[in-house]
Each structure stands twice: as structure tokens, then as C-alpha cells.
Amino acid sequence: MPDFQTTPELSPERGSTSIDPVSSSVAELRQAMADGRLTATALTRHFLERIEELNPALHAVITVNHDAVAEAAASDDAWESGQPRGPLEGIPVLVKDNVQVAGMPTTAGSPALLPACPPDAFIVSRLRAAGAVILAKANLSEWANFRSTHSSSGWSSLGGQANNPYVLDRSPSGSSSGSAAGVSAGLAPLAVGTETDGSIVSPSSACGVVGVKPTAGLVSRTGIVPLSPVQDTAGPMAKSVADAAAMLSVLAAADPDDPAASALPAHAATDYTQFLDPAALDGARIGVWRGASARADAATKVLLEAAVRTLRSLGAIVTDPVDLPDVEKITVPEFDALYYEFKYGINAYLKYLATVDGGADIPGSLAGLIEFNERNAAWVLCRFGQEIFHAAEATTGNLADPDYLELRGFATRLAVASLETPTAEHRLDAIISLTANPAWLTDYILGDHSVFGASRPAAVSGWPAISVPFGYVRGLPVGVTLVGPRWSEPRLLAIAYAFEQATAARRQPSLLPTLPPPLPKP
Structure with a gap:
């Protein structure tokens, strides 16, 4: 796509120039607006046009914000007055469609939630205060991929199948599928993702972008369709670590309405971009978790070897390998606890929605959602079922239930110990692994074909992770x-930034329809 010409939006005395919004960083876009070389209106219109052009193939966006141009005009006024409201003034942002945006549906991909019009989530109010333009709602794995054991990541009843921008017949992973695919394909500079276990880092890996899963409690969950009150978090997705750090600086803030995020450390509401240091790996102590990718094929394992060589070349003190004790035991108690937590959380959320505009027309409980899906099976259940919904409904949904408390306590203890043990033993700053296997073919018969993933220890323990x-x-x-x-996060972002700057590995996707067959061996 050619460079975007900003001339029609410039003041005549400033002359004309061109800038490519797809390859430009948030800092570069801000500077262009500050200098008068670019307007937020022109930038927003560019991305809206790009969504119109590419979304029929990607299905990364569910709903476009019809007020986006007006929001951009307000940003232009702020720049013109010399009083930008914050670090994201005029920057368009995609918001995953399980995060509330006033005036737009918030559906988690399900038509069951279409009638309700809830107010802004806490983090969306933070984005608006920082001057961001809410461009569109991003597609996702329906109900954050917590509906079926044979789901296809990136598929939702309302959004269809989100596709991987590198190869369209491959999965974008999930559940923040549209957020990752949208940023990767240049539909917006930034996106909000959410994660319970892997839903930010895994699609970030599959779609070639940066994803930050913050410490649990750093970012508010108020106004986000819940899955787990223990593991849920929102986080930034971007083309670069610097862009993700800029967005995290806005998202991280104390929220009195979220018990987990009501009191943060002193550094939490600061500017995370100040910690970005290209020399941060010199002397950093890094452990290599090879067990995460033990099932990877040879071509994928080669990448971990290259990453370790890079760490050493940059001066890192590498402990290779490190073991995460009992990490394989986390999965069963985690998921059994999540069933309780989802029923508890979604019932409370549906009760809340009943009090907002249109909320009276939505199901009032998880049991009601199950019935809704059965009534609309030809549409909602056409690709896969709702086995996870049934399993969650079969629990008490009571977070004081002794059986639940035992499951959650066991899972958390295992996850924390698995990370703390090598970190303390080797005095590590960070543990590195491959994030996940390359994207698999989208398959509505067998579901996702995930070979390995590294998200679980950080997700269950609440530790931060960056892909x-x-x-x-x-x-x-x-x-x-x-x-x-x-x-x-300050240290982790610094290390991630140093690694990124040294490798410069990211390539722009080409939206290939499929992969060509491999060349025959000579």
C-alpha cells in the first residue's frame, strides 16, 4: 500500500508531506501531529479506509466506531490549542469486543449481549482521557474462548472467523484474535487485548506483534466481560515494545471499583517508556525454559537456540536450561477452578447488564446463555458446541465453596512455585521461552491444533509476561x-526492548491466501 498522503488535512502554510501510518511508531505519529504534518482526522480516516479494504479478508473488526472521526477532530482541536490531553492524543486504538465502549455493543462475540449498551470500561475512560481515538471493536474467540473444548480460535458468532494476516487460512490464535491480527495488518497502531491464560501472548506470537500480559492487578477489569476474577487482565498489543509501553502507561492505574487493582505500587501509574533501554540485557540474568517447547518440531526449536545466542551476544548471564517444577500439574486444577469462576463472574455480569440500557433483553444467567445458544444453534453453535458452558453451569459458582478454594489454592501454589524456584535459585531477572507453535490451519472439525504454549505459569501465578x-x-x-x-514490568519491558532492538525480527504480513507447498528435497 502506498504511503498515506496527509496533504488534504494540512494547514496550507505548513505545506505537504507524507507518512506511512502502518510502519510509523506511536511516537512518530504523535510528533507528526505535534509538528502539524499530520492530523488525527486524516490518520483516523486512513485506518477506517484500511479496515474497509482488508477486513473482509481478515474479519479482525466486529464494529466500527461511527464517532471515530468526531473523536479525531477533538484531538485535532487539542493539538491546535497546544494542549494535548495525554500521551495517546489522536492515536487510533482497537478495543477487544469484551471491553465496554459507550455507544457501541460489547458482545464477547455473542449475539446474546447485543441489546445492552453499557458505559465505558475503566480502561476505555483512561484511553479517552489520554486522547486516544476509539476506532473499532476487535473480533475475538467467542466468550474469550471459554465456550467449547473444540473451538476454533478467532471465531465468533458475530464476527466470523478472524484470520491470520500472514497466511489467511491459518489461525490467529486467541482469544484476542482480532486485536493481534488488526495491529499486525495495520488496521490500527494499538489494540487492547485481554488474557486469562494465553489470550494476549499467544495471538501476539501467531500474528507477529508485541503483547504484554501485565501483573494481575496492574490494569483494571471493571467493565470487561469476566472469565476469572483471579487471572483476568487487559493489556496492550502493538507492533513494538515502545508502543506497548506507551499504551501500558495509560492502562495502568488504580481503580477503586476493582479490588485487585485498587492499590498499586508507586511505579504503576508512571511512564513505562522511560525504562526502555537498548543495553538492558548487558548483565541481565536470564533463565531458559526449554521445557515449554519440548514438543516443538525441529524448525521451531532452532529459533530458541538463536534467541539464546542473541541473549549471550548482548551480555546476558544465561542459565540454560531452567526447570519449572511441577508445571505440568497446573492445568487440571486451574481449569476446574475456572469453571467455578466463570459461572460466578458471568452471572454477576449479566445481573449488572440488566440495570443498563437494553440489558433487560439479554439472558440473566449462564443457564440462560446456554438456552439462548440452543435456541439459536443454527447460528451460534454451527462451528462448535458449548461443553465448557455446561461444565461451568454444573458447578456451584460459589467462590466460598471449599472444593473451589482447594482447586484455586492448589493451582496458584503450583504456578508461583514453578516460577519462584528457578528465579530465586539463579537470581533471575526473567525467564525466556518460545511463546507458542506457529499458527495451525483453521479447522472447524477438530478445533485448534496447539502443540505447545508457555502462558500458563504466568497466567495462573499473576506474574507479567511479554511476547x-x-x-x-x-x-x-x-x-x-x-x-x-x-x-x-519496568525491568521486563527494558529487557524485551533490548532484545527487540537487537533482533529487529518483525516483518510486515502479506495476507497470503495459503502457504505454498514445501520445496522437494534435492
């Missing part, structure tokens, strides 16, 4: 994940 693009297998991206102790 950074690193390598490619037959043109499909694979990221590396860096995990650090709770509240270590």
Missing part, C-alpha cells in the same frame, strides 16, 4: 516470551 516477535517457520511468526516477578 516479542522473533522468528519465522515457513513464513509464520513465532515469538519469545519473557516472564518476570510480579510488578517487574
Whole structure:
């Protein structure tokens, strides 16, 4: 796509220039607006046109914000007055469609939630205060991929199948599928994702973008369709670590309405971009978790070897390998606890929606959602079922239930110990692994074909994780994940930034319809 000409939006005395919004960083876009070389209106119109052009193939966007141009005009007024409201003034943002945006549906991909019109989520109010333009709602794996054991990541009843922008017949992973695919394909500079277990880092890896899963409690969950009150978090998705850090600086803030985010450390509401240091790996102590990708094929495993060589070349003190004790035991108690938590959370959320405009027309409980899906099975259940819904409904949904407390306590203890043990033993700043396998073919019969993923220990323990693009297998991206102790975002971002700057691995996607067959061996 040619460089975007900003001339029609410029003041005549400033002359004309061109800038490519797809390749420009948030800092570069801000500087262009500050200098009068670009307007937020022109930038927003560019991305709206790009959505119109590419979304029929990508299905990364569910709903476009019809007020986006007006919001951009308000940003232009702020720039013109010399009083930009914040660090994202005029920057268009995609918001995952399980995060409330006033005046737009918030559906989690399900038509069951279409009638309700809830107010802004806390983090959306933060974005608006920082001057961001809410461009559109991003598609996602329906109900954050917590509906069926044989789901297809990126598919929702309302949004259809989100596709991987590198190869369209491949999965974008999930559940923040549209957020990752949208940023990767240049539909917006930034996106909000959410994660319970892997839903930010995994699609970031599959779609070749940066994803930050913050410490649990750093970012408010108020106004986000819940899955787990223990593991849920929102986080930034962007083309670069610097852009993600700029967005995290806005998202991170104390919220009195979210018990987990009501009291943050002193650094939490600061500017995370100040910690970005290209020399941060010199002397950093990094452990290599090879067990995460033990099931990877040879071509994928080669990428971890290259990453370790890069760390050493940049002066890192590498402990290779490190073991995460009992990590394989986390899965069963985690999911059994999530069933309780989802029933509890979604019932409370549906009760809340009943009090907002249109909310009286939505199901009032998880049991009601199950019935809604059965009544609309030809549409909602056409690709896969709702086995997870049934399993959650079969629990008490009571977070004081002794059986639940035992499950959650066991899962959390296992996850924390698995990370704390090597971190303490080797005095590590971070643990590195491959994030996940390359994107699999989208398959509505067998569901997702995930070979490995590294998200679970950080997700269950509440530790922060950052996935950074690193390598490619037959043109499909694979990221590396860096995990650090709770509240270590400043150090973790610095390390991720240094790694990213040294490797410069990310390539623009080409929206290939499919992969060509492999060349025959000589």
C-alpha cells in the first residue's frame, strides 16, 4: 500500500508531506501531529479506509466506531490549542469486543449481549482521557474462548472467523484474535487485548506483534466481560515494545471499583517508556525454559537456540536450561477452578447488564446463555458446541465453596512455585521461552491444533509476561516470551526492548491466501 498522503488535512502554510501510518511508531505519529504534518482526522480516516479494504479478508473488526472521526477532530482541536490531553492524543486504538465502549455493543462475540449498551470500561475512560481515538471493536474467540473444548480460535458468532494476516487460512490464535491480527495488518497502531491464560501472548506470537500480559492487578477489569476474577487482565498489543509501553502507561492505574487493582505500587501509574533501554540485557540474568517447547518440531526449536545466542551476544548471564517444577500439574486444577469462576463472574455480569440500557433483553444467567445458544444453534453453535458452558453451569459458582478454594489454592501454589524456584535459585531477572507453535490451519472439525504454549505459569501465578516477535517457520511468526516477578514490568519491558532492538525480527504480513507447498528435497 502506498504511503498515506496527509496533504488534504494540512494547514496550507505548513505545506505537504507524507507518512506511512502502518510502519510509523506511536511516537512518530504523535510528533507528526505535534509538528502539524499530520492530523488525527486524516490518520483516523486512513485506518477506517484500511479496515474497509482488508477486513473482509481478515474479519479482525466486529464494529466500527461511527464517532471515530468526531473523536479525531477533538484531538485535532487539542493539538491546535497546544494542549494535548495525554500521551495517546489522536492515536487510533482497537478495543477487544469484551471491553465496554459507550455507544457501541460489547458482545464477547455473542449475539446474546447485543441489546445492552453499557458505559465505558475503566480502561476505555483512561484511553479517552489520554486522547486516544476509539476506532473499532476487535473480533475475538467467542466468550474469550471459554465456550467449547473444540473451538476454533478467532471465531465468533458475530464476527466470523478472524484470520491470520500472514497466511489467511491459518489461525490467529486467541482469544484476542482480532486485536493481534488488526495491529499486525495495520488496521490500527494499538489494540487492547485481554488474557486469562494465553489470550494476549499467544495471538501476539501467531500474528507477529508485541503483547504484554501485565501483573494481575496492574490494569483494571471493571467493565470487561469476566472469565476469572483471579487471572483476568487487559493489556496492550502493538507492533513494538515502545508502543506497548506507551499504551501500558495509560492502562495502568488504580481503580477503586476493582479490588485487585485498587492499590498499586508507586511505579504503576508512571511512564513505562522511560525504562526502555537498548543495553538492558548487558548483565541481565536470564533463565531458559526449554521445557515449554519440548514438543516443538525441529524448525521451531532452532529459533530458541538463536534467541539464546542473541541473549549471550548482548551480555546476558544465561542459565540454560531452567526447570519449572511441577508445571505440568497446573492445568487440571486451574481449569476446574475456572469453571467455578466463570459461572460466578458471568452471572454477576449479566445481573449488572440488566440495570443498563437494553440489558433487560439479554439472558440473566449462564443457564440462560446456554438456552439462548440452543435456541439459536443454527447460528451460534454451527462451528462448535458449548461443553465448557455446561461444565461451568454444573458447578456451584460459589467462590466460598471449599472444593473451589482447594482447586484455586492448589493451582496458584503450583504456578508461583514453578516460577519462584528457578528465579530465586539463579537470581533471575526473567525467564525466556518460545511463546507458542506457529499458527495451525483453521479447522472447524477438530478445533485448534496447539502443540505447545508457555502462558500458563504466568497466567495462573499473576506474574507479567511479554511476547516479542522473533522468528519465522515457513513464513509464520513465532515469538519469545519473557516472564518476570510480579510488578517487574519496568525491568521486563527494558529487557524485551533490548532484545527487540537487537533482533529487529518483525516483518510486515502479506495476507497470503495459503502457504505454498514445501520445496522437494534435492
